[in-house]
Amino acid sequence: MEKRMQKIYTSTRNKDIKRTSKEAILAGMADDGGLYVYDGLDEVKLPIRDMMEMSYAQMAETILSALLPDFTEEEVKKCVQDAYANRFDNDDITPLHIAKDVPVLELFHGPTCAFKDVGLRMLPQLMSTAIQSCKGKDVMILTATSGDTGKAALEGFKDVEHIGITVFYPDHGVSNMQKLQMVTTSGQNTKVCAIQGNFDDAQSNVKKIFQDQELKERLNEMNTTLSSANSINIGRLIPQIVYYVFAYKEMVRKGKIRFGEEINFCVPTGNYGNVLAGYYAKCMGLPVKRFLVASNANHVLYDFLTTGIYDRNRSFFKTISPSMDILISSNLERLLYYKSGKDADYIHELMKSLEEKGSYQVRSDIFKDIQKDFYGGYCDDETCAAIMKEFYEEKGYVLDPHTAVGYKVMKDYQKNDATPCVLLATASPYKFAPAVENAIFQQSNEDEFACMEELQRKSGARIPDSLLLLQGAKIRHEDVIDKEDMRDYVEKTVKEMFHD
């Protein structure tokens, strides 16, 4: 059979579930609860040397074509163009900035000022292409958010044909800036709704809606299916591989390394999506020695990477790096799959243990192999604030709290390994201006915009236009519902959006 049509994606928990990449992207996750993976990943070898001459867009085309073989060359080209051209405020998309001597990969130049834009600008393009060729139905994307994912998904899916998006956020559970970003979103197909409950309520009710068979049938009669936009979707994960290759190219171009030399990456981590994309790049031939996985006070990953035991039975902390406040790192399942020699039965067992006991322990040979590629570290809020101040004073550059967590871990690690290391900057400091200003200048303004202005005046770093424009922007979404009414809300929204 022609490779293009092959069902090369299988579930991490069951090899009998097979999908083409288009089907996998439309479904989001496998019916058995597993994540889609490609067994041939380590046989794909990227033309790294040739890629050193490529633009970001050309690199993206090369990587997407290799991993999404049922997309035609024209389709891939168009997706890349529509995802990135004129959407980022820097032509490099993810520029590598050298802060004195520290290479910082700036992933926050997209429309919502966090790295999630890189994946969530691309996912809607891939999804709408897949709908056309799979003769698919209309798709309603459901997202529960505690912050950055909601706005990035709204921006990505805004006005994409045959797709609607509904975002649920906890009333009083997101930052002012994050709420403002969401409720001012325009677009015919966007819906944002606060729920009276916390993030876990939003998340678990969305999962229940996905599993509601009667609702599924009623939506089916309206020619609509549901899908998800979080990082378990390969259509969001794969585009993130690109900036690792791009960073490598820039390290060579700026004379920091010779071509072929190994480097390290330090990644502020929550759901393990970002750092896993880096590991995929390594599997496909990028010369990387190790990934430094940085956590905040919720350091379930640090514990795992030092003991081989994953245990989510612990207290949950709200920190100043909220996008990393997470106790279940979904994408770790994909890493375990590859590191176990693609043993779906073994993964099924581990995930069952996670569901039933909230913990699992991996076999020691697998654990040793994981430790070769990944190092874990963490940083609490107090140290994070001190790092923001120190970095600003020593390097003249403002880090956001997530990136500061990364720098602390990187600094510790570099005491024992001088390999050149790139720090991934996952958000603009202006998304968290009060915390940043408080850390660097020991003062903070109640008013978010006044705070941003002050930080700009003192630090000289420019406020992104997309955040400035929010001041005085029209509020378009004011719905607040009880958490028990989410299902009815979704059904009503589908009717209004696709059938009125």
Ligand SMILES: *Cc1c(COP(=O)(O)O)cnc(C)c1O
């Ligand atoms: C989502 C997010 C992270 C965590 O990324 P994962 O892919 O979930 O590991 C880190 N920093 C910021 C700013 C984020 O928005």
